[in-house]
Amino acid sequence: MAAALTIAGIRKTFGKGDKTVEVLKRxxxxxxxxxxxxLVGPSGCGKSTLxxxxxxxxxPTEGDLRIGGKSVLGVAPAQRDIAMVxxxxxxxxxxxxxxxxxxALEMRKVPRAQRIARINEVAALLQISHLLDRRPAQLxxxxxxxxxxxxxxxxxxxxxxxxxxxxxxDAKLRVEMRAEIKRLHHHSxxxxxxxxxxxIEAMTLGSRIAVMKDGILQQVGTPDQIYRTPAxxxxxxxxxxxxxxxxxxxxxxxxxxxxxxxxxxxxALPGPAAGDVTLGQRPEHIHLADDAPWRGEVTLVEPxxxxxxxxxxxxxxxxxxxxxASTRLDxxxxxxxxxxxxxxxxxxxxxxxxxxx
Amino acid sequence: xxxxxxxRFLVYAVLLLAALxxxxxxxxxxxxxxxxxxxxxxxxxxxxxxxxxxxxxRLAWSSACTGVDCRGxxxxxxxxxxxxxxxxxxxxxxxxxxGYVLSMWKFRGSELLFGFLLFGVFxxxxxxxxxxxxxxxxxxxxxxxxxxxxxxCIAGLAGTTLFFRNYYTAIPAELVRAARMDGxxxxxxxxxxxxxxxxxxxxxxxxxxxxxxxxxxxxxVAFSGADSKPVTVGLNNMANTSSSVKSYNVDMAAAMIAGxxxxxxxxxxxxxxxxGLTAGAVKG
Numbered sequence: 001m002a003a004a005l006t007i008a009g010i011r012k013t014f015g016k017g018d019k020t021v022e023v024l025k026r027x028x029x030x031x032x033x034x035x036x037x038x039l040v041g042p043s044g045c046g047k048s049t050l051x052x053x054x055x056x057x058x059x060p061t062e063g064d065l066r067i068g069g070k071s072v073l074g075v076a077p078a079q080r081d082i083a084m085v086x087x088x089x090x091x092x093x094x095x096x097x098x099x100x101x102x103x104a105l106e107m108r109k110v111p112r113a114q115r116i117a118r119i120n121e122v123a124a125l126l127q128i129s130h131l132l133d134r135r136p137a138q139l140x141x142x143x144x145x146x147x148x149x150x151x152x153x154x155x156x157x158x159x160x161x162x163x164x165x166x167x168x169x170d171a172k173l174r175v176e177m178r179a180e181i182k183r184l185h186h187h188s189x190x191x192x193x194x195x196x197x198x199x200i201e202a203m204t205l206g207s208r209i210a211v212m213k214d215g216i217l218q219q220v221g222t223p224d225q226i227y228r229t230p231a232x233x234x235x236x237x238x239x240x241x242x243x244x245x246x247x248x249x250x251x252x253x254x255x256x257x258x259x260x261x262x263x264x265x266x267x268a269l270p271g272p273a274a275g276d277v278t279l280g281q282r283p284e285h286i287h288l289a290d291d292a293p294w295r296g297e298v299t300l301v302e303p304x305x306x307x308x309x310x311x312x313x314x315x316x317x318x319x320x321x322x323x324x325a326s327t328r329l330d331x332x333x334x335x336x337x338x339x340x341x342x343x344x345x346x347x348x349x350x351x352x353x354x355x356x357x
Numbered sequence: 358x359x360x361x362x363x364x365r366f367l368v369y370a371v372l373l374l375a376a377l378x379x380x381x382x383x384x385x386x387x388x389x390x391x392x393x394x395x396x397x398x399x400x401x402x403x404x405x406x407x408x409x410x411x412x413x414x415r416l417a418w419s420s421a422c423t424g425v426d427c428r429g430x431x432x433x434x435x436x437x438x439x440x441x442x443x444x445x446x447x448x449x450x451x452x453x454x455x456g457y458v459l460s461m462w463k464f465r466g467s468e469l470l471f472g473f474l475l476f477g478v479f480x481x482x483x484x485x486x487x488x489x490x491x492x493x494x495x496x497x498x499x500x501x502x503x504x505x506x507x508x509x510c511i512a513g514l515a516g517t518t519l520f521f522r523n524y525y526t527a528i529p530a531e532l533v534r535a536a537r538m539d540g541x542x543x544x545x546x547x548x549x550x551x552x553x554x555x556x557x558x559x560x561x562x563x564x565x566x567x568x569x570x571x572x573x574x575x576x577x578v579a580f581s582g583a584d585s586k587p588v589t590v591g592l593n594n595m596a597n598t599s600s601s602v603k604s605y606n607v608d609m610a611a612a613m614i615a616g617x618x619x620x621x622x623x624x625x626x627x628x629x630x631x632x633g634l635t636a637g638a639v640k641g
Contacts, residue, residue: 057534078540090535094553103549107540151539 002069004191005031005054005159010063012049012215023049025215026063031193031208036185038206039195040238046215047195048163054193055161056080068158078107083152084161087168089144091136091151098123098132101150108155122150125187126180142173149184160185160192166201178204199239203227211235229345233352236280236345242309242320245286247279248349249316264315265294267339272346272355280345283309283322288329292336298329312337390414390610397605413606417614421607423595430611432584433591437571437618440502440587444509445566451510452517452562453555457547459518460525461533471522477515485512486579493580500582508580509570516569517562524558525551560629568619588615 012024023046031037039047052058054065056077065072072080083104091100098119099106105115123129126146136144145165152160165181166174182205185192196202202209203223211218211226211234219231230236236244249262251274260267260279271277288310296314303309303325310321310329319337329335346355389397390413391406419429459471489508490499498504528551536546577587586594592615596608623630 055534055538057537077534077538082538084535084538086531086535088529088531090529090531092532092536092550094550103536103541104539107545151535 002033003030003066004033004035004068005029005037005193006064006066006069007031007050007054008064008066010050010053010060010065012046012053012058013061023215024053024060027215027217029210029217029220031191033191034189036192036194036205036207038202038209039193039212040197040199040202040209041212041218042197042238045212047197047212050212051084051161051163051193051195054159055082055084080159081157082159082161083155083157084163085148085152085165087164089136089148089165089168091144091147093136095135096132097128097134097136097139097147097150100136100147101132101154104151104155118154122154125153125184126150141169142177145169145173145177146180149181153184153188156188157190160190162192162194162196164196165194166196167198174201181205199241203239209239211238213238228343229354230280231354233278233280233347236347240282242283242322244345245281245283245317245319246347247281247316247319248276249279250274250276262316264296267294269339269341269344270357271344272357276349277355278347278349278352279339280347281319281339282343283320285339285343286319286321287338287340288321288323288327289336289338292338294337295334296337298331298333298335301327301329301331310335386609386613390417390606390613392606394602394604394606413604413610414614416604417595417607417611421595421604421611423591423598430588430591430595430614433586433588434614436502436581436585436591437588440505440509440585441567441570441618444506444513444570445563447506448510448513448517448566448570449559449562451514452519453521453552453559454547455514455518456521456523456525457551459522461528461530461546461551462543471518474515474518477512478519480515482512482575486575490580500580500585502581502585505576505580505585505587508576509573512576513566513569517566520558520562520565521555524555528554557629557632560626560632564622564626564630567622571619591615 007027007029010024010027011022014021014023027050029037039050041047049058053060056072056075060073067080067082092103095103098116101122102115102119105118110118119132120129123132126149128143128146128150131139131143131147136147139147148165162181166177169177178201185205194201194205203226206223208220208222209226210220213234219226219235221229226235226239230239230244233246237246247260247262249260249266251271252259252261254274258269258271260269260271260277262279269279271279294314296312296319298310299313299318300311301308302311306325308323308325308327310323310327312319312321312335314337321337323329344357346357347353348355385402388404388406389402391410393408393410393412396404396407417430418434419431420427421429455474459467493499493504493508496504496507498507532550533546536550541549572589573587574589574593577590578593581587581590592611595611
């Protein structure tokens with residue numbers, strides 16, 4: 001099946017001459033039909049620019065963009081058969097909820113009766129039927145969010161774009177709406193591209209995640225791939241909370257005798273070929289062990305209910321350990337840390353690129 | 358009397374005095390216009406009119422003489438209406454479109470253009486009198502109401518554009534983007550989304566333009582012909598027409614007639630004026 005969206009060698013620069021800023025540096029990506037692709041990265045990484053280029057609100061400096069196999073360069077946003085949900089919702093303040101949802105259909109000269117039927121259908125799906133006569137100012141944040149999604153849904157587009165749609169909501173609503181978006185995607189099956197800087201949204205919503213930094217795609221993969229086999233230390237540190245622990249050191253010996261040696265300890269681990277490496281270890285893959293030779297001092301204990309995060313200061317740096325909720329430790333106590341030979345992430349110390357074992 | 362109520366009393370006293378001070382001329386005008394010549398000659402400016410006498414108003418409106426023309430203020434008043442209404446509407450609509458373009462459809466040089474437009478707000482209009490009269494001559498609009506309408510549209514454009522542009526910069530750009538994605542074009546976005554949000558600033562601009570154009574004397578005296586003088590010029594000429602006896606009551610009535618429309622506009626739409634001036638960011 002043809003890709004729903006193809007991003008081929010997209011570059012985007014702003015300014016001229018010496019002041020040229022390259023916001024996107026050759027982005028290549030394919031999104032399969034029905035996929036939910038997340039563009040995630042810190043502010044200024046170019047993710048929103050990429051979304052605007054897909055939407056047609058900005059033009060790329062170089063490269064091609066195909067929706068459903070057809071190049072859409074130079075095609076007006078309205079003709080691309082896409083719908084977008086904005087961060088500020090961008091609801092038309094002087095129109096009722098029903099008119100907001102039906103506006104795009106009205107612009108497309110859909111007959112009134114058909115329009116009303118569609119508005120009611122979408123409103124029922126989003127459980128906002130009772131709000132259709134209100135104006136946006138009379139709605140709560142969560143309700144506005146639903147209307148914004150309804151406006152996008154009404155057109156039944158080929159492609160959905162989301163620009164940080166949940167960042168204006170409080171924590172509880174955000175979790176609720178996240179589930180709602182997932183449900184709607186499941187229901188409609190429409191290919192979606194979703195921009196966020198929130199790695200939890202990325203992990204929970206995406207069928208694939210594209211991690212961006214400085215206008216470069218760092219890694220594209222399923223949430224599982226991104227989480228378990230991050231392509232570099234940047235991705236490894238960006239995805240996951242609390243963030244992955246990094247231990248700088250060197251590999252010594254080979255095969256059965258391989259040891260990872262670092263400040264304040266060494267671990268018998270099967271690692272990459274000898275050299276300066278960084279071991280990345282998620283908090284859940286470091287364990288507290290009383291008799292372990294690698295030792296450190298507890299500096300902070302954070303119970304979250306389900307788990308307790310223990311922050312341990314070692315000679316190799318500060319490690320965060322995810323421990324069972326029943327763990328009883330005091331600040332200042334000496335503890336041992338152990339690492340199993342599974343779930344090790346090895347990176348080149350200099351470049352930060354993932355190393356094969 | 359305790360202290361807070363004393364200070365409250367003082368505040369009211371000062372406010373009352375200020376109100377009296379500003380209302381006194383209005384009172385004198387209205388009172389004088391209702392007096393007959395006899396009572397005016399008796400000399401007490403502040404006395405109440407002895408009888409409710411509207412003869413002076415009737416005279417001022419329809420039969421007071423300017424030179425040999427004894428048709429009162431009526432023809433000038435009509436001229437002013439014919440001139441002001443289209444000039445206000447056109448300059449406001451034009452300013453709204455300008456502001457829309459300058460804030461939401463920026464193009465290369467649009468900021469510079471806006472900078473030049475700002476000059477128009479601060480420019481003394483005396484500067485343009487001569488070139489403007491030349492242009493009106495070329496266009497064949499000299500000494501006509503159409504010419505005056507054109508002049509007022511252009512003169513008011515800088516101000517109206519500034520009003521709308523500043524108001525529209527507070528409207529989030531995402532609104533226009535959303536509308537573009539929904540399939541609305543330049544005019545459709547303006548008409549269906551931006552304009553309905555503009556009611557407060559629209560009222561401000563309409564009132565502002567109405568007051569300016571109705572009260573204008575400079576352009577009226579410079580560019581009008583015998584049949585196209587606005588009411589301000591008509592009033593001036595009438596009051597300056599020398600006759601044996603100065604009819605203060607008629608002059609006062611005429612001045613009241615000339616000033617009534619702007620007063621009415623403020624009374625009817627003044628609340629919008631304040632609201633519009635203080636209207637902040639538009640929340641969606």
